Amino acid sequence: MKVFVYSLLLLFCLHPDILQAQEKEKKTVLVLYSFGQSYPATAQWDKGIREVFNSQQDFEITINTEHLDLSKYNDAGYIKEVSDLLNYKYADKPPDLIITVFEPAFEFILNHRNSLFPDVPIVLGGIERSSSTDLDFDKNTRVVFQGQNEFKKTVELALSQHPKTQNVIIIAGSGHLEQSWYNSAKPTFQLYYDKLNFSHLIGLPLNELINEVEKLPGKSIVFYFPVLEDKDGGNYVAVDALSSISEVSSAPIYSFWEIFIGHGIVGGYLKSFPMQAQITAKVGLNVLSGESPEMVNPVQNEATERIFDYRQLKRWSISDSELPEGSEIRFIEYTYWEDHWKQIVLIIAAFVILLIIIGYLIAQKRILRLSQVELIQTKRKYKTVADYTSDWEYWQHPDGSMAWISPSCEQVCGYSSELISGNPDLIPHMIRQGDKRIWENHNCKDNKRVIRKGIRFRILTKQGEV
Structure with missing residues (x-):
């Protein structure tokens, strides 16, 4: 096992490319923006360029940006200071590719490339064709024209x-x-x-x-x-x-x-600046991959x-x-209706259903009230008839208690209706001994044995009369 490990270490020492093959090739891209960093166009171009370079898998790309701000300052003194600054920053380690954005940066780099970046390939982005008709580009320059x-x-x-x-x-x-x-x-x-x-x-x-x-x-x-x-x-x-x-x-x-x-x-x-930026960055990526940047077929972004x-x-x-x-x-x-029409429809539907339920309950309450009035009137009529009849009438609950007894019972048996209501067992005691079976058969709780016809039986009144 040790021999195998030592062999691997020796192989890596003799062939360092084996380790380096796993690492991506490092590239540096310098982007020269015509405007200041705060300009919206600058931000859109920067986003588009970075999306392309950050999504590729072939290189490890470092993006350096310089905002020349040439829309505000373009006198000779300022231009010289910018040139000196770029020379100071990149003379010892020039980038592998330069991308310029819009005409001011493109004119700056063409005027100073021999002193700053003589051998660095350049991609000129966002260029109007009319701006470059009288210019001769060298073989190390690629142009991405805007469409017209x-x-x-x-x-x-x-x-x-x-x-x-x-x-x-x-x-x-x-x-x-x-x-x-x-x-x-x-x-x-x-x-x-x-x-x-x-x-x-x-x-x-x-x-x-x-x-x-x-x-x-x-x-x-x-x-x-x-x-x-x-x-x-x-x-x-x-x-x-x-x-x-x-x-x-x-x-x-x-x-x-x-x-x-x-x-x-x-x-x-x-025209979309992010789209133009992506097209320009893809051209730059092709140049980094070894494609010649010669001005043979300039890219036209239409x-x-x-x-x-x-x-x-x-x-x-x-x-x-x-x-x-x-x-x-x-x-x-959107109007409030367009933005919330589903919720509004649901609320209206729920409200309509609620109104229907309320209407139904009100109608039922009215019907119940009419029924109660009718029942009370009927009860009064029946009570009037029952209270003044000469027959002994009563209603008995299933448990044997009395629901109602007509007052005429006192005329028949001598006992008041109140007394009988409080003592329902008084009725069987009033029946003569010989007729008790008739009463028991009639009053039996077994439905099969109930005799569903009138009966006749004798009672003893309170005064002892039959």
């Missing part, structure tokens, strides 16, 4: 929902990213320039945008592109700016990204979802039956 089809689809959808539209208002910020998205959609809007009146509110400060949308003319619709920066240098969070605009807008607002649903847009064919906000549909009187087939409606607000 959603612009025309959403515009046509909005016009179909509002067929009387005469005015189209475009809202966008003045930053490079907002402008790249806005420029990508321009060819779509130009198709309608001869049919509709277009107003372009580009780069206006938020307070001016709010003033403009408050007084929009009738028969207008709005298309919202992100507002991250205005012409005066002001910075915003795009979803917050949209919420402020939608709150006072006199026209329905449409957009092209899922992140804006729930913040004031009606809906549309919307996936869109038909998503609408129930509250905005109601606000602008849009029927959900008019939406495209397969549309997803979010934030549905």
Whole structure:
């Protein structure tokens, strides 16, 4: 046994790859975000990227993130400081893969890759094709383009929902990213320039945008592109700016990204940032697995979802039956009846049953009362007749006690009805000795021996008369 153990130890020492084969290969991915960490788009992209890398089984991947915040700071001094910081952090141990998110980060890395990461493969995510038409990518770069089809689809959808539209208002910020998205959609809007009146509110400060949308003319619709920066240098969070605009807008607002649903847009064919992030991360995973990142077949992300906000549909009187087939409606607000109809029906049914039971009991009580009145009246009539009859009448309980004796018994036997009621055995004592058997046979408790006919017998009265 010891020889076997020593042999195994010697084998592991001579061949350490046997132990290492059980360990996953370690990889480091650096994700460069264009915006700050607090931006909703950043959070959605980060979630999508991590879902892909954390679910794969081939590598042990460490994800490092850098939030360049280029929507707020983009002067030369700031760019140099960011470059120096990245060089300080990653010069000695560069990542195995770099992923950039949106154009500002993509432009930064292309301008500084030779000094920072000359040999590291790069995947550019969330890129508009119009932003990269004049750029030459090296063989170590892979691009994941956003699709452009959603612009025309959403515009046509909005016009179909509002067929009387005469005015189209475009809202966008003045930053490079907002402008790249806005420029990508321009060819779509130009198709309608001869049919509709277009107003372009580009780069206006938020307070001016709010003033403009408050007084929009009738028969207008709005298309919202992100507002991250205005012409005066002001910075915003795009979803917050949209919420402020939608709150006072006199026209329905449409957009092209899922992140804006729930913040004031009606809906549309919307791009999903988490979905784009997952597609980008899968491309990066292929690169880590050895696939060449050459710019031969750039990935085109055309996936869109038909998503609408129930509250905005109601606000602008849009029927959900008019939406495209397969549309997803979010934030549905049910009426109290729609949300609790089962409980309400059960309560009503129980109440109806209770009313029926109460009605039945009331009816039975009324019938009982009428029966009691009738019985009392009948009893009075019978008592009147019985009390004044000259015959001796009595009712006897099964136990032999007297229920009632007519007062006329005193005329017959000389004993009062009260005396006989208190002493039922007095009756047999009044019967003459020779007639007692007749009485006993008549009064026998054995049903088989009861004689069911009248009898005649003699008694001795109180005065001793027969």
